Amino acid sequence: MTVLVLCAVVFGIGMYTVLTRREIVAILAGVELMLGSANVLFIALASFSGADAGVAGAIGLVILVIAAAEAAVGLSLVVTISRRSKRSSIDELTEVNG
Amino acid sequence: MTLQVLAFALAALLMLGGAAVVALTKDLMRLVVGLGVFLLGVAGLFLYYGHAFLATAQVFVYVGGVLVLVVFAVMVVHRASGGRPIVASRHDIGAAAVAFGVSGMLVMSLRGSVGGWLPAPGASGASIAEELLGGHLVAFESLGVLLLVALVAVLVIIGSGERR
Numbered sequence: 001m002t003v004l005v006l007c008a009v010v011f012g013i014g015m016y017t018v019l020t021r022r023e024i025v026a027i028l029a030g031v032e033l034m035l036g037s038a039n040v041l042f043i044a045l046a047s048f049s050g051a052d053a054g055v056a057g058a059i060g061l062v063i064l065v066i067a068a069a070e071a072a073v074g075l076s077l078v079v080t081i082s083r084r085s086k087r088s089s090i091d092e093l094t095e096v097n098g
Numbered sequence: 099m100t101l102q103v104l105a106f107a108l109a110a111l112l113m114l115g116g117a118a119v120v121a122l123t124k125d126l127m128r129l130v131v132g133l134g135v136f137l138l139g140v141a142g143l144f145l146y147y148g149h150a151f152l153a154t155a156q157v158f159v160y161v162g163g164v165l166v167l168v169v170f171a172v173m174v175v176h177r178a179s180g181g182r183p184i185v186a187s188r189h190d191i192g193a194a195a196v197a198f199g200v201s202g203m204l205v206m207s208l209r210g211s212v213g214g215w216l217p218a219p220g221a222s223g224a225s226i227a228e229e230l231l232g233g234h235l236v237a238f239e240s241l242g243v244l245l246l247v248a249l250v251a252v253l254v255i256i257g258s259g260e261r262r
Contacts, residue, residue, distance in 0.1 A: 001209065003110075003143070004204070006113065006114070008201040008205045009198075009201055010113055010114065010117045011200070011201055012198045012201030013117040013118065013197070014121075015197035015201075016121055016197035016198070017121045019193035019196065020187050020193050021187045022185075022186040023186060025171055026126070026129055029120050029129060029130075029168070030120065030121070032136075032164075033133075036136065036137065036140045037113075037140075039140070040113075041208075043143075043149055043152070044143075045208070047147045053225060054225035054226055054228060055229050055234070056149075057149050057225065057229070058229040058234055058238075060144070061155060061226060062237060064155060064156060064159060064160075065159070065241055065244070065245065066241075066244065069244055069245055069248035070248075071167065072167060072248055072249075073255070075167050075168060075170075075171040076252040076256050077255060078171050079175065079256065080255050080256060082174065082175040083174075089186055
């Protein structure tokens with residue numbers, strides 16, 4: 001139960017970060033909090049349910065790699081937006097042009 | 099048992115402390131350090147649940163890779179501003195209610211699925227490799243393709259920014 005409460009609280013903190021921060025890098029950090037806590041909860045639930053540890057580890061690794069790819073693409077977008085418009089706050093980014 | 103509880107408490111403290119710093123600090127570099135502490139806490143919990151390989155991958159990929167990437171992004175984005183970069187935020191009771199409401203819903207919906215303190219034995223690197231290269235080969239190869247696509251996407255995004 002403790003790990004469930006811990007992961008839920010950290011997930012909530014991540015969501016709060018995403019909802020309240022105006023800096024894109026900070027919002028990405030909030031997304032990382034949510035993904036990290038979800039991955040820990042997944043591994044914990046697999047451990048408690050008696051699921052095959054190898055399968056749980058493999059899926060955990062898949063989640064980890066997907067999160068890393070998401071972070072790389074997100075940060076490249078941040079750098080590109082900053083180069084084009086010299087802005088890094090989402091309040092100043094109101095145009096979604098191609 | 100006591101040592102296990104202590105290990106869990108330490109990892110949990112790292113996770114919570116790092117997450118709190120990410121959510122509340124105004125200094126962007128402190129936010130990055132907080133994210134690093136959180137990621138180390140996550141690796142600690144993987145270790146606690148017996149997934150040593152996953153913990154090692156977490157430290158290598160995140161603390162060694164993604165975190166350095168975040169630092170580079172902060173340096174590029176804020177190089178002209180001078181001084182320590184500040185994170186603007188709009189703290190709001192409504193956002194807190196939504197976020198922790200979701201937390202509460204998670205706890206309520208999954209509370210029957212978790213047991214006590216002692217986890218089952220975890221997976222070794224060999225058993226994970228056996229799964230990835232055996233029954234889950236398609237998922238493993240798809241992951242490789244996803245990473246390649248992400249890498250190409252990063253190059254395209256950065257390249258299109260440089261041409262303008």
